[in-house]
Amino acid sequence: MNKQEFLTELKKRLSGIPKKDIDQTIEFYEELILDKMEEGQTEEEAIASLDSIDEIVKATLSNVSIPKLVKEKFAPKRSLKTWEIVVIASTAIIWIPLAIVLLSVILSLYVGLWSGVIALAASTISVGASSLIIVGGILDLCMGHAASGIFTIGLALAFLGTALLLGLLTFKLSKLMVVLCKKIILWIKSLFIKRGEKDEN
Amino acid sequence: MDIQLKRGLLDVCVLAAIKNEESYGYQIIKDMKPYVEVSESTLYPILRRLEAQELLTVRTIEYSGRLRKYYHITHLGLKRLEEFKDEWKEVISIYNFVTKGENSNE
Numbered sequence: 001m002n003k004q005e006f007l008t009e010l011k012k013r014l015s016g017i018p019k020k021d022i023d024q025t026i027e028f029y030e031e032l033i034l035d036k037m038e039e040g041q042t043e044e045e046a047i048a049s050l051d052s053i054d055e056i057v058k059a060t061l062s063n064v065s066i067p068k069l070v071k072e073k074f075a076p077k078r079s080l081k082t083w084e085i086v087v088i089a090s091t092a093i094i095w096i097p098l099a100i101v102l103l104s105v106i107l108s109l110y111v112g113l114w115s116g117v118i119a120l121a122a123s124t125i126s127v128g129a130s131s132l133i134i135v136g137g138i139l140d141l142c143m144g145h146a147a148s149g150i151f152t153i154g155l156a157l158a159f160l161g162t163a164l165l166l167g168l169l170t171f172k173l174s175k176l177m178v179v180l181c182k183k184i185i186l187w188i189k190s191l192f193i194k195r196g197e198k199d200e201n
Numbered sequence: 202m203d204i205q206l207k208r209g210l211l212d213v214c215v216l217a218a219i220k221n222e223e224s225y226g227y228q229i230i231k232d233m234k235p236y237v238e239v240s241e242s243t244l245y246p247i248l249r250r251l252e253a254q255e256l257l258t259v260r261t262i263e264y265s266g267r268l269r270k271y272y273h274i275t276h277l278g279l280k281r282l283e284e285f286k287d288e289w290k291e292v293i294s295i296y297n298f299v300t301k302g303e304n305s306n307e
Contacts, residue, residue: 024249025245027268027270028226028241028245028248028270029241031225031226031227031267031268031269031270032226032227032241034267035225035226035227035228035269036227038265039227050241050242051240051241051242055240055242056241056242056245058242059242059243059245059246060242060245060246062246063246063249063250
């Protein structure tokens with residue numbers, strides 16, 4: 001792939017993000033290729049040493065906010081004609097509720113997932129708190145009730161162990177949630193750019 | 202290394218690469234290379250982010266018949282580097298605590 005092919009392909013794959021961002025990205029990679037060539041690399045070598053177009057698209061997308069993408073996608077390229085405004089306004093009774101439903105579904109899914117994590121955290125704390133009965137166990141022991149004292153202490157230790165496991169699970173799960181959210185956001189963003197052909201390399 | 206940690210460190214590295222004089226994309230990558238490998242597609246979002254945070258400014262200069270973007274550290278950027286040095290003292294002290302007594306056991 002030569003420089004022109006590389007930049008054209010990159011531009012094509014980025015279409016959908018604001019033009020200013022595309023131009024800046026193209027300028028950045030063009031400058032890099034030229035700098036590498038000036039240092040003695042051939043055009044092909046310089047391009048091969050760069051990350052794949054897929055990687056570049058991913059990195060660029062993660063830097064553009066969703067509202068910006070939505071605006072770019074739906075902002076009319078020309079001013080609307082009167083009849084178009086009438087059509088949009090008169091069908092609003094249909095598409096506004098639809099949009100609200102869609103947004104609420106996404107939001108409730110998100111909240112639902114997180115409340116699972118929060119519930120888990122809460123049970124961690126309550127199970128952990130239950131292990132405080134160890135105090136009762138020790139008191140029992142001191143007062144000479146060996147059997148019930150040891151039983152209570154054992155129970156408290158079991159609670160503590162369970163709390164530790166639950167805590168670990170909560171931590172892992174919330175970490176997973178963060179990763180998942182990032183992936184979903186990237187996926188939503190990728191919906192806004194055109195599907196390009198796969199990289200040939 | 203933890204991704205968030207590495208991301209923060211790379212931001213600081215890029216600032217360090219331009220702290221003495223302004224520099225351009227490829228030069229920054231080359232200057233960082235002996236210390237930390239950074240790919241072009243990693244550097245680009247960092248530069249944009251630092252620019253948005255006003256830690257650096259960008260200007261386009263004509264260079265041998267073409268345009269090249271130079272990145273110049275701002276006062277805020279220098280302040281960020283100073284803050285990082287202070288933060289790192291804390292990290293070193295934690296590291297010393299974590300590894301305390303390990304050498305004497307060997």
